Amino acid sequence: MNDAVISKKPRLKTSAMIASIAGEGQITRSAPFGHALVELARARQNVVGMTADLGKYTDLHLFAQAFPERYYQMGMAEQLLMGAAAGLAHEGAQPFVTTYAVFATRRAYDFMHQAIAEDNLDVKIVCALPGLTTGYGPSHQAAEDLALMRAMPNMTVIDPCDALEIEQMVPAIADHKGPVYARLLRGNVPVVLDEYDYQFELGKAKLLRDGAEVLIISTGIMTMRALEVAKAFEADNVGVGVLHVPTIKPLDTATILREAKRSGRLVVVAQNHTVIGGLGEAVASALLTAGVTPPFRQIALPDAFLDAGALPTLHDRYGISTNAMVDTIKGWLG
Template sequence: MTTAQKKPTTSAMIASFADPDQRTTAAPFGHALNRLAEERPEVVGLSADLAKYTDMHVFREAHPGRFFQMGMAEQVMLGAAAGMAEVGLVPFASTYSVFATRRAYDFLCLDIAEPGLNVNVVGALPGLTTGYGPSHQATEDLAILRACPNLTIVDPCDSVDIEQAVPALADHAGPTYLRLLRGRVPTVLDEYDYRFELGRAAELRTGRDVLFVATGLMTMRALQAAARLEADHIDAAVLHVPTIKPFDTATVLRQIAGDRLVVTCENHTVVGGLSESVAAAAGFAGIATRIVAAALPDEFLAAGALPTLHDRYGLSTAALCARVKAEL
């Protein structure tokens, strides 16, 4: 086979959404969990045969006696994690988001959330972060899990968010769900004097014309869009909402009050995620404001290369800029 005929070595499963030449950090979740485990002997890790693809392999190699390979049995993994939490351990159980939510929801709900156990479910490939199509794109995980009582849900923006969130989740008394960004994860928030606080939204940038209310990787895209819009004399603010549940209603309501265009940005279906959380908060508070949702459509998405898919479904920085210009 000639050089021109060689197939790419990076699979669509682990493809990165990072921009070319962007600063990244390798496996921030795995290294953060490893550091936490060195301080806390009760921390354990579990995987449903996906340690390499959830960055749990970093923990496995450092602490083999505290790692449990459960095989392709997500229900069993969550049931085992519940039992470990019952005896005082602090489990981090990792798999793909689609399997944790669609396949093992009953175990997450009744074995973990109902008794309020300190089990941290780590879901990789959230939303549109893989090109493998509907079988692996967890575009509706937030909609599924937001209705589960007792569950804390975190959607981190970058490596900084992940590294700071891991110890915070372990310290939290109840169950958590982390939308994991894995592999080489962009490093963005260190430029914004940011610190992750569970349950709190953070204003990263001020602006008079547009307010981006963003979560997950879309906070990175919102910051990029805000910088680009300056060339068109559009002043955009960015509010980062890393905790989807409990929702920081007070901060969101304070930010959306006024006459700015509000654009919610999420790597999730428009149904049941951040946009509906913001709209519901505004509606219940009687705040009349214009809210535009930049989110995935309510449909099964195509397979393909991530940059192409992000452009197609409106998650790219260029798509965000175009959406703002069209709405103003």
């Protein structure tokens, strides 16, 4: 086949890099992190925005437009980004640092550990494409970021559910003195927690709905899925409770134990993260340490390098779509 023939063929399109996890017809808000940070910076002159060539893709471009003199674009150098953030924090600034979760947790881990966390500096690291929210494959899928960041001393770790929680999270982590790692949903982000009169509190889990047969302990986008699962089970008269745990570290052990102690319920931890080292193992450890032993299962990503492809296909393949979760839990209930 000659080059002329090849050049006339239409280029195939791919949906692999779709970062939005909004369902069809779902209410969304555009760039909730970027807008919330701009509002925060209007009131706090020490807030600065920093990124490693990903301002547009972490919604930090809104901050750059509003406060160009407080915006630092460090280029594709994540280690330098973290080191510079540490230096600015030493001088009294409060840096909000953005990049992709894989680049922060895998490429710049030692710089966060030694330059930021060891000195307990007031740096907020907010990272896009958490877990399986991109189809670009293992190079961009941060399936193990929570495990890595949970292991870092002094680091607070947050996995927000939706646009509302991201908006509420920004001022809350600004009020917290010390380093924070937060997952970020960017672009057009679903709004789901407004139906539950929700208010984010750092370090607190919230029971969004109750149920007698199943308790789903979830975080991040899996709380959206858990709420959809609970509604699906209503047709079968099966009560599914949803306990949302946005703060992975420090873990709200008291609330988790209180809900898990209630007899007769299957406890399922749902997370957009590998089964290794994330919320599931944190909850399991808390339950076992306290001598609380309900029937326990996990819905999570496998301990494997994940495929590339379109997100709906991948979510079905790896069991974190609503339909896949319903089928899995029905199987456990028998």
